[in-house]
Amino acid sequence: MKITGLSFLGTTGKFFFLILGLSLVPVLFSGIFLYYLDFRETKIRHDELARQNAYFQAQNLNDLISKIRTDLHLLADMAETRIHDHEFINQLISGYVSPQVIVSGVAVVSLGGEVLARTGQTPKAESITWDISQMEGSRRKECFAFLSKLNGQQWNMIMVQRMMSDSETMFLKAFLPVESIMPVKSLPGSFLARWSALMDHQGNVLSLGGTWSIDEKLFQDYATLSFERDRLVEAEINDNGHSFQVFMMPVAQNLMILGLAFDFYDFTTGREPLGTAILILAAGWILIMILVSYLIAQRGADYLARREVCLQAMNEQVVEAGKMASIGELASGIAHEINNPVAIMVEEAGWMQDLLEDDTQLAGTKNFEELSRSLRQIRQQGRRCKDITYKLLSFARKSDSRIQEVDLNALVQEIAAISEKRAKYAGVKINMDLDPSIPSIQTSSTEMQQVFLNIVNNSIDAMERKGGELTISSKQDSEGIHFRFSDTGEGIPKANLGKIFDPFFTTKPVGKGTGLGLSICFAIIQNLGGKIIVTSQPGQGTTFHIQLPCPEKKPGDILIQTE
Amino acid sequence: MSLAKVLLVDDEVPFVETMVKRLSRRDFDLLTAYSGQEALDVMERDPRVDVVILDVKMPGIDGIETLKEIKLRYPLVEVIMLTAHATVESAIDGMKLGAFDYLMKPAEMDQLVDKVKRAENIKRHKEERIAEAQAMDIYHRRGD
Numbered sequence: 128m129k130i131t132g133l134s135f136l137g138t139t140g141k142f143f144f145l146i147l148g149l150s151l152v153p154v155l156f157s158g159i160f161l162y163y164l165d166f167r168e169t170k171i172r173h174d175e176l177a178r179q180n181a182y183f184q185a186q187n188l189n190d191l192i193s194k195i196r197t198d199l200h201l202l203a204d205m206a207e208t209r210i211h212d213h214e215f216i217n218q219l220i221s222g223y224v225s226p227q228v229i230v231s232g233v234a235v236v237s238l239g240g241e242v243l244a245r246t247g248q249t250p251k252a253e254s255i256t257w258d259i260s261q262m263e264g265s266r267r268k269e270c271f272a273f274l275s276k277l278n279g280q281q282w283n284m285i286m287v288q289r290m291m292s293d294s295e296t297m298f299l300k301a302f303l304p305v306e307s308i309m310p311v312k313s314l315p316g317s318f319l320a321r322w323s324a325l326m327d328h329q330g331n332v333l334s335l336g337g338t339w340s341i342d343e344k345l346f347q348d349y350a351t352l353s354f355e356r357d358r359l360v361e362a363e364i365n366d367n368g369h370s371f372q373v374f375m376m377p378v379a380q381n382l383m384i385l386g387l388a389f390d391f392y393d394f395t396t397g398r399e400p401l402g403t404a405i406l407i408l409a410a411g412w413i414l415i416m417i418l419v420s421y422l423i424a425q426r427g428a429d430y431l432a433r434r435e436v437c438l439q440a441m442n443e444q445v446v447e448a449g450k451m452a453s454i455g456e457l458a459s460g461i462a463h464e465i466n467n468p469v470a471i472m473v474e475e476a477g478w479m480q481d482l483l484e485d486d487t488q489l490a491g492t493k494n495f496e497e498l499s500r501s502l503r504q505i506r507q508q509g510r511r512c513k514d515i516t517y518k519l520l521s522f523a524r525k526s527d528s529r530i531q532e533v534d535l536n537a538l539v540q541e542i543a544a545i546s547e548k549r550a551k552y553a554g555v556k557i558n559m560d561l562d563p564s565i566p567s568i569q570t571s572s573t574e575m576q577q578v579f580l581n582i583v584n585n586s587i588d589a590m591e592r593k594g595g596e597l598t599i600s601s602k603q604d605s606e607g608i609h610f611r612f613s614d615t616g617e618g619i620p621k622a623n624l625g626k627i628f629d630p631f632f633t634t635k636p637v638g639k640g641t642g643l644g645l646s647i648c649f650a651i652i653q654n655l656g657g658k659i660i661v662t663s664q665p666g667q668g669t670t671f672h673i674q675l676p677c678p679e680k681k682p683g684d685i686l687i688q689t690e
Numbered sequence: 691m692s693l694a695k696v697l698l699v700d701d702e703v704p705f706v707e708t709m710v711k712r713l714s715r716r717d718f719d720l721l722t723a724y725s726g727q728e729a730l731d732v733m734e735r736d737p738r739v740d741v742v743i744l745d746v747k748m749p750g751i752d753g754i755e756t757l758k759e760i761k762l763r764y765p766l767v768e769v770i771m772l773t774a775h776a777t778v779e780s781a782i783d784g785m786k787l788g789a790f791d792y793l794m795k796p797a798e799m800d801q802l803v804d805k806v807k808r809a810e811n812i813k814r815h816k817e818e819r820i821a822e823a824q825a826m827d828i829y830h831r832r833g834d
Contacts, residue, residue, distance in 0.1 A: 463747070466795055466796070467702050467705065467795070469796055470702070470705055470795040470796035470797075471702060471704045471705045471708065471796075472796075473796040474705060474708040474709055474712065474796065474799075475704075475708050477708075477712055477799050478708050478711050478712050481711075481712055481715050485715075509796055510796075513794070513795075513796055517794065
């Protein structure tokens with residue numbers, strides 16, 4: 128029964144693991160595939176952007192830069208005279224505006240009074256002229272110039288703030304907030320850039336710094352540059368590859384031309400691609416799979432180990448049982464066959480004894496005594512043969528004993544009472560620790576008596592020399608009914624432990640024991656569907672553990688219990 | 691005068707022969723049979739058998755069957771079962787079927803003799819009681 132139960136479990140277990148393992152394969156592959164797809168898509172998008180940006184950079188930006196370069200020189204030449212010529216400046220700035228340039232701004236800042244600005248994007252150039260000097264008095268520290276609203280729909284504006292000004296230097300701040308940017312998909316949702324420049328009144332910029340944020344992630348870089356009048360300064364401010372370029376040219380004492388160019392290409396990398404998510408997902412899957420395989424392996428190993436132990440125990444019992452069965456059959460055959468000749472021998476010896484007694488000639492002679500002794504010996508040895516063969520027969524006997532309701536606790540107490548006297552002589556104290564809740568079982572009372580008596584006798588024998596204690600305990604659990612006989616005797620050497628249930632194995636002196644007692648116990652318990660296990664610690668004692676199956680409950684019993 | 695007329699039934703010829711010698715020496719009148727059927731035949735020829743010593747295990751009709759037949763035909767004859775089966779069951783079976791007692795092979799001669807004597811006593815006692823009852827019956831009838 129146990130074997131089929133286990134193997135059933137084994138099959139479903141294996142099946143379950145197989146299904147689990149197989150189901151993970153497509154998950155893994157789909158993960159890899161999805162990742163690959165996304166990676167490809169991201170790469171394509173990336174490449175596209177890179178191409179676009181390369182175009183912008185190569186075409187527009189470079190064009191712009193070179194244009195700025197030439198025009199700034201031109202402007203510088205004319206600055207002194209035409210600084211107030213709005214038309215001219217407007218024209219000039221328009222030159223930098225191209226629809227392809229996505230983000231760029233050019234402002235002409237008149238440090239003395241006016242800021243002329245033009246920011247990118249719209250083909251139609253507009254400009255607001257604002258006189259910083261006029262506002263200086265009232266809002267010295269918060270002087271903003273809203274340079275462009277550009278038809279109210281676009282995003283670019285440059286705010287120039289003159290933060291402070293003294294006789295030597297002035298500090299300018301320019302803001303470029305970008306609220307909604309060009310319809311380039313991969314661009315971040317919010318972008319804000321600021322740069323500030325510290326310059327002297329000659330228009331020489333002493334230092335330049337920029338801060339910009341992409342999706343609220345902040346990047347910053349500063350550069351200290353030395354400016355000279357009429358010389359275009361280009362600075363690239365970048366942090367981790369996100370950068371923008373600043374062009375500046377102080378053209379006159381109060382005039383400066385600013386240019387900003389952004390490198391969009393790098394912005395795109397600032398965004399976490401979908402691929403990363405997939406990558407994380409795939410990594411997660413792999414991790415889960417490793418975990419699951421580990422668990423499966425662990426469980427499998429545990430299962431195998433448990434099964435191994437179980438099988439081993441079962442094998443031992445099966446081998447033992449098989450040994451018992453074959454020896455039993457052999458024994459019963461031998462017992463039957465031997466009994467008759469032994470009976471004849473004993474009777475013949477008896478007959479000789481009878482004749483000897485009738486013989487008056489021999490009576491009283493030395494030979495008569497010797498013959499009598501010899502015949503007695505023959506009869507005695509015949510009786511010994513008889514004892515052995517009867518024990519053999521009872522060992523081999525099929526379990527056809529009458530089955531009845533047996534209270535095992537009462538039975539073991541009875542046996543203890545029978546053995547009381549022997550125990551007393553051997554100096555053995557018998558302790559009882561019985562669980563009164565043990566149910567009665569259907570079994571042969573004589574057989575169980577035989578089992579208990581054999582074990583109790585064995586224990587007493589083991590303690591005969593020094594005395595000791597025999598503890599008999601019973602309990603019930605889910606596995607069945609357990610009886611435990613623990614003695615404090617001399618124990619069984621390890622070499623003998625495996626043999627104690629073998630028929631004819633005995634350590635008692637010749638003629639004292641047949642070596643069948645425990646074999647009979649084993650056979651009886653085996654027939655009852657139970658187990659008998661012995662553990663022993665040489666010098667400390669031996670424990671016999673009998674496990675019997677619980678009686679099957681009738682439906683009625685269950686009903687009563689549930690009620 | 692013999693103590694009792696005993697029929698010894700066993701298929702082991704040497705056993706029977708020796709037993710015959712030993713029991714005869716103890717003043718029993720012996721008859722022998724080597725099978726169940728032979729035993730029944732012998733009893734048919736000589737109905738004065740008091741005690742049957744019957745081996746349980748025999749080829750042909752075994753001891754138990756023979757016992758049933760004997761008890762059916764001669765209810766007063768006492769049977770002592772001789773068994774090589776040391777089991778209580780075969781003894782119980784035999785006793786239930788009306789055997790007087792059982793003995794295990796090889797049996798002690800003293801025990802066997804004792805049992806045969808007691809069986810013979812019981813049989814004789816029963817016969818006497820029957821004779822008495824018959825006498826009373828005759829007596830009462832005559833009185834009518």
